[in-house]
Amino acid sequence: MSTHPLLSTIRFLVRTLIKLEVVNPQRIPEAGGVLITTNHLSRLDTPLLLTITDREDLVAIVAKKYQEKPFFRWILKRVADMVWMDRETTDFAALRKALDYLRQGEVVGIAPEGTRSRDSQGLLQGKQGAALLAARASVPIVPVGIIGSDKVNQGWMHLQRPLVTVRVGKPYTLPEFDMQDRQDWLARYTDEIMCRIAALLPTEYRGFYANHPRLKILLDEPDSLS
Numbered sequence: 242m243s244t245h246p247l248l249s250t251i252r253f254l255v256r257t258l259i260k261l262e263v264v265n266p267q268r269i270p271e272a273g274g275v276l277i278t279t280n281h282l283s284r285l286d287t288p289l290l291l292t293i294t295d296r297e298d299l300v301a302i303v304a305k306k307y308q309e310k311p312f313f314r315w316i317l318k319r320v321a322d323m324v325w326m327d328r329e330t331t332d333f334a335a336l337r338k339a340l341d342y343l344r345q346g347e348v349v350g351i352a353p354e355g356t357r358s359r360d361s362q363g364l365l366q367g368k369q370g371a372a373l374l375a376a377r378a379s380v381p382i383v384p385v386g387i388i389g390s391d392k393v394n395q396g397w398m399h400l401q402r403p404l405v406t407v408r409v410g411k412p413y414t415l416p417e418f419d420m421q422d423r424q425d426w427l428a429r430y431t432d433e434i435m436c437r438i439a440a441l442l443p444t445e446y447r448g449f450y451a452n453h454p455r456l457k458i459l460l461d462e463p464d465s466l467s
Contacts, residue, residue: 247319248297255292259285259393260404268409269294274343274380275412278371278434280364280442281352282391284313285405289390290350291320293407298347302339304328304356322347326370328355336370343378353434358391363448367435369427375434376418376426382434384410386441408441 255261269275279290287301299321307313308325317323322342326335339349351374353367375382389405396403415433419426432455439450440459450456 245297245299245320247316248291248299248321251288251316251320252292255288258397258402259289260402261289261292262404262406263293263409264406265409266293268411269296269348269383270381270412271296272346274346274378275348276343276371276375276378276380276382277348277350277385278382278438279350279352279385280387280438280446281354281357282387283357283393285390285393286352286387287317287350288320289387289405289407290385293385293409294348296348300324300339300342300347300349302326302335302349302351324349331370336374339374340377343374343380349374353431353438358448363446364435364439364442364450366449367431369431371434372415372427372430375415376430379414381412381414382437383412384434384437384441386410386438386446388442388446410437410441413437 277290279286287303291299301317301321302324303317303326305325305327324335324339326332342349351371353371354365355368356365358365386408387405388408389403393403393405415430432453435450436453436456436459439447439456444451447456
């Protein structure tokens with residue numbers, strides 16, 4: 242487990258500059274491998290996720306394009322371990338590295354959409370890497386819904402501390418990976434992962450999954466969001 246020198250500073254700055262409301266943070270296991278899956282609205286989402294848990298064995302999956310931004314890369318490497326992923330292809334090397342971290346018992350965060358949702362689109366269609374990771378590592382998945390990070394810059398421009406709400410869902414696991422029906426399994430459980438994120442979000446943030454039948458079932462389940 243790495244200890245990152247700027248992690249406490251980042252957490253302090255997030256809580257100072259943003260009104261951060263974290264709902265059910267205790268649902269993130271205190272130890273052991275876990276895959277956090279989240280929607281992606283802003284570059285601030287990574288610092289936000291680093292702030293919702295006291296764990297320090299944190300690994301962020303980040304698009305390779307940010308390696309070309311020296312300051313951003315410098316900051317990220319000092320607050321968490323990084324897996325740089327090519328979002329344009331199925332980056333098996335990055336997936337293997339993330340899998341190693343999960344098997345070592347660390348916390349890996351991934352946005353299955355693969356890129357930021359822009360212009361109030363809401364959730365984009367998820368990619369299959371998160372489902373593959375969870376299946377291969379046999380670790381619990383913790384869904385997270387971020388609300389308001391897309392409006393942070395607007396709040397700062399008006400000299401306000403913008404409100405961001407982070408809702409942590411109940412951990413769950415996926416059934417055993419079906420090698421005989423690989424593509425159907427990945428498609429089905431990618432939808433499961435995305436619908437569990439969507440269930441934590443208000444209607445306007447649900448995007449591609451707003452009318453998904455699985456989402457409707459999750460929203461109707463007793464205590465599914467409590």
